Every structure is written in C-alpha cells, then in structure tokens.
Amino acid sequence: MTLIDAPEGLWLGRVWLPDEHGPAVVTLRDGIVTDITSVATPTVSHVLDLDDPAARVRTAPGVGLGTVDNIAAAPVELDHIHFLAPCDLQAVKACGVTFAQSMVERVIEEQAAGDPARAEAIRARVGQAIGESLQDLRAGSPEAAEVKRALQKEGLWSQYLEVGIGPDAEVFSKCPPMASVGPGAEIGLHPVSTWNNPEPEIVLAVSSTGKILGATLGNDVNLRDVEGRSALLLGKAKDNNASCAIGPMIRLFDETWTLDDVRRAELTLTVKGTDGYDLTGHSSMSKISRDPEDLVAQTLGRHHQYPDGMVLFLGTLFAPTDDRDVPGEGFTHKMGDVVTISAPGLGALQNVVRLSTEASEWSFGTRRLMENLAARGLLDGPTA
Incomplete structure (x- = not known):
C-alpha cells in the first residue's frame, strides 16, 4: 500500500513523537516527513487559520523525521513514531445521505x-x-x-x-476533537452491533472563517442496525471509541490540486477478511447531490461558528448489499478486517477492524495536548 501517491503535492499532517510524548505538525519534503511545529503554529488548527497556510507549509523551517514508508510501517504505539489523524483542535463534522x-x-x-x-x-x-x-x-x-x-x-x-x-443537508458531529484515529490504527465497532459497514469519504479541511483549504480521506464507520432501529440513535451508531478514521495527511489546495479535483474524485474501498473474504467498492464524488461548498455553507456560517476550524466528511455513495455469510443479510464486518480507502492524489487510509471495547482507549484529548505543548515551550509566544 502506498500511503502518499502524489509526493509532489503540498501535504499537512501529524505524527506522534515518542520522545516528546506528544504530536508534531508535519509536512512532506522530498519523501521525508518533516516536523514544522513551532510556537507560531503548534497545531494543524493554527496552520489552517493563517492568511496563507500553503506558503507557511512550504517555507517553515523543519526537521526530517524519516521517510513516509518507514513511519507508515511503524507500530501505532506510544513508544514508536507513527502517523496520527491530520486534524487536532478542529470540530469533526459529517454529512449524511448526500448520494x-x-x-x-x-x-x-x-x-x-x-x-x-x-x-x-x-x-x-x-x-x-x-x-x-x-x-x-x-x-x-x-x-x-x-x-x-x-x-x-x-x-x-x-x-x-x-x-x-430536501433543501437542508444532514450534518452531525462524528466525534469530539482529538478522537479520530489515523492510518494504521485500529477502528472500532460498538459490540452491540451485528450489521455494520465502512463508509469511504472525502474529508474537507476548513478554516474558522469557512475557507476550504484542502482534503483528505475518512472512514465514517457506520452501525446500520443501531441507526436503523431509530435515527435518534445516530450518536450511538456513529460516535464510539476509534469509530472515526481520517488520513493519511491533508493535501492542501495549490496550483496542482484544487476543489475541482475533489469534485471529480474517485474513491476505492477494499475490505480483506482473515477468512479470505475480499470486497471492492467505489464512491464517485461526481454523483454527489450537494456541492461541497454548499455543505460547508450549511455547516459553518453566521448561524454556527467553529473558532478552531473543522473537518467535514462529505458522505459516500458506497452501500454494500452483497451477502457475506447469511443469504439476504448483506455485508457486515468481522474482526480483523483490513479496510483500505484510497483515491488518486489523496493516497490511502488503511485500518484494522476491532471492537470499540478492544481498540486502544482514547486518552490524549485537548487538555492533554495543551499540557504537552506548554511543557515543550510551544505555547510561550504568539499563536497567529
């Protein structure tokens, strides 16, 4: 699997630094993952709210941490450098039923x-x-x-x-800030669910002022039986430990890649089971019924502000209906499934399915992030 398929792009993401016991803001330069964390931009949220985030990412002083392949191959454990979800303080929002x-x-x-x-x-x-x-x-x-x-x-x-x-889009909160997992991590299913599926989606990176600055990939893990019993169970169906995967990195818009490329994006999903099961699915952004700009405007504006910015799942065309085991019951996950979501120009996001009760617990939240950045001297100066 190639994590980043367009190294010429302008990339922004996060990795875990074991020696610092916390995250670093990174970009990609000549195939090297480069730490560009600074007092001025200690988080991805800070970077995306600059007047010219692309210029900052291109020119910020940095320290090489290793190749993409080497870091992608590392265990997702606290004593190893590894990729994190490329968002931090941003609200994690999602649009449903857009295809x-x-x-x-x-x-x-x-x-x-x-x-x-x-x-x-x-x-x-x-x-x-x-x-x-x-x-x-x-x-x-x-x-x-x-x-x-x-x-x-x-x-x-x-x-x-x-x-x-209808005129109004469905927009919901997928998970709290800092709760998303990144490439290589386990994704979680609530143990009450017996009918569920992955949802391969484009995820927009949006500033606090509503500027759409780039995009990445996401898996909006879905519990079909839970939400099917009642739409009021959406929170239980969507927001559980490790139930949101985003990555591998945000590709910022520049002269080589724009929002029009998002509108034309073709996503591929594969699910490979430990039982030999193999599924391939697709989602074409050209078939979406609402434009990405409309979805952003319905989410963020005078009616609702996100002062730390947001990332926004755009929904999926993929709806698996082929039977996996029992005739007439369609697809559902099994533990150990390897889920890969990819799109030309955005790379690949791969995760392994576990129960939410067995995946690593979420313990590094916003308060921990602030404490960590302060201990590293990254909150001592201007933050804009």
Whole structure:
C-alpha cells in the first residue's frame, strides 16, 4: 500500500513523537516527513487559520523525521513514531445521505428497523417505487420537491429522503476533537452491533472563517442496525471509541490540486477478511447531490461558528448489499478486517477492524495536548 501517491503535492499532517510524548505538525519534503511545529503554529488548527497556510507549509523551517514508508510501517504505539489523524483542535463534522444510492439504503435500514434479514425484500419494494429517478436530482430543486410529493402519496416518504433531496443537508458531529484515529490504527465497532459497514469519504479541511483549504480521506464507520432501529440513535451508531478514521495527511489546495479535483474524485474501498473474504467498492464524488461548498455553507456560517476550524466528511455513495455469510443479510464486518480507502492524489487510509471495547482507549484529548505543548515551550509566544 502506498500511503502518499502524489509526493509532489503540498501535504499537512501529524505524527506522534515518542520522545516528546506528544504530536508534531508535519509536512512532506522530498519523501521525508518533516516536523514544522513551532510556537507560531503548534497545531494543524493554527496552520489552517493563517492568511496563507500553503506558503507557511512550504517555507517553515523543519526537521526530517524519516521517510513516509518507514513511519507508515511503524507500530501505532506510544513508544514508536507513527502517523496520527491530520486534524487536532478542529470540530469533526459529517454529512449524511448526500448520494442517491446510499440514501435508498438508509430508507431500507429505517423500514427494516435495523433487521438485516428484512432488508432484501424491502430493497426490492423501494427499488420498484423509486428506481433510478433520484440519481439525477439536485437536492432542494423544484424537481426534487415533485419527487417528494409523489413518494408521500406512495407512503414511502422517509426522514432520510427529506435530507437526501430536501433543501437542508444532514450534518452531525462524528466525534469530539482529538478522537479520530489515523492510518494504521485500529477502528472500532460498538459490540452491540451485528450489521455494520465502512463508509469511504472525502474529508474537507476548513478554516474558522469557512475557507476550504484542502482534503483528505475518512472512514465514517457506520452501525446500520443501531441507526436503523431509530435515527435518534445516530450518536450511538456513529460516535464510539476509534469509530472515526481520517488520513493519511491533508493535501492542501495549490496550483496542482484544487476543489475541482475533489469534485471529480474517485474513491476505492477494499475490505480483506482473515477468512479470505475480499470486497471492492467505489464512491464517485461526481454523483454527489450537494456541492461541497454548499455543505460547508450549511455547516459553518453566521448561524454556527467553529473558532478552531473543522473537518467535514462529505458522505459516500458506497452501500454494500452483497451477502457475506447469511443469504439476504448483506455485508457486515468481522474482526480483523483490513479496510483500505484510497483515491488518486489523496493516497490511502488503511485500518484494522476491532471492537470499540478492544481498540486502544482514547486518552490524549485537548487538555492533554495543551499540557504537552506548554511543557515543550510551544505555547510561550504568539499563536497567529
């Protein structure tokens, strides 16, 4: 697996430094992971709120820490240097139901009340009623409103269709700041779940003023049975120990890579099980029903501020329906599954599936970060 497939890009991320018992802000220079942490920019959040983050990353003095491959191969343990999620103080937000195909699967989850054995029959019924009619709709458009009225008459209207094609996007908090795991780490499933799946997504890096500055990859781990029982269980379905993976690094926008590349991005997902199971799936950003700029504007603005910035999952087209074991029950994870999400220009994010109760506990939060930076003398001067 190639962690970074475009070394010519402008990269921003984080690694764990064992000798400092804390994180470093890093970039990539000539294949070398380079520490650019400073008093002025002790966190990724600080970097992204500069007037010109790209210029800072290009020119900041740095210290080489090792090659990408060597650091990526290291154990994700406190006594080894290893990659972390490339965000720190930012809010971690996520958009749901932004693709027609995944929207239909959410309707099926709701209709099945979280029971995978009922999903296939409901999928056939919903497919007959909806067919392909939703895929070319623009959310919030007059055409979408007509589809809504038609579905209501058929008794098939759903809260998921409302946020999928209605005027307002679904935006939720995926996890607290500092809780995301990075490449190579274990990802966690709550032990109550028996029907779940990975969600390969683009994740935008956004400043506190709403500027979209770059992007990375993410796995918005999903518990289909939990959310399917009730949408009010979204927090339990989405926010658990190690349930959010982001990485490998943020690729900042520059003359070689822009938001239009995000709009054209093609994501590939692979799941390889210890039982020999092998799944490949795809998500095409060109099929999203809401533009990334619209999703950012619905999340951050005069109505809601994020003074430390945010990272925003954009949703996924991928909805696995092929049976893994029991006919009619579709896909679900098994412990030890290796999940890899990749996209040209953004590299690859790979994690191993565990129970949230067995993955490493989250213990390094915002307070620990501030204490660590202060002990290292990184909070002694200006921070802008």
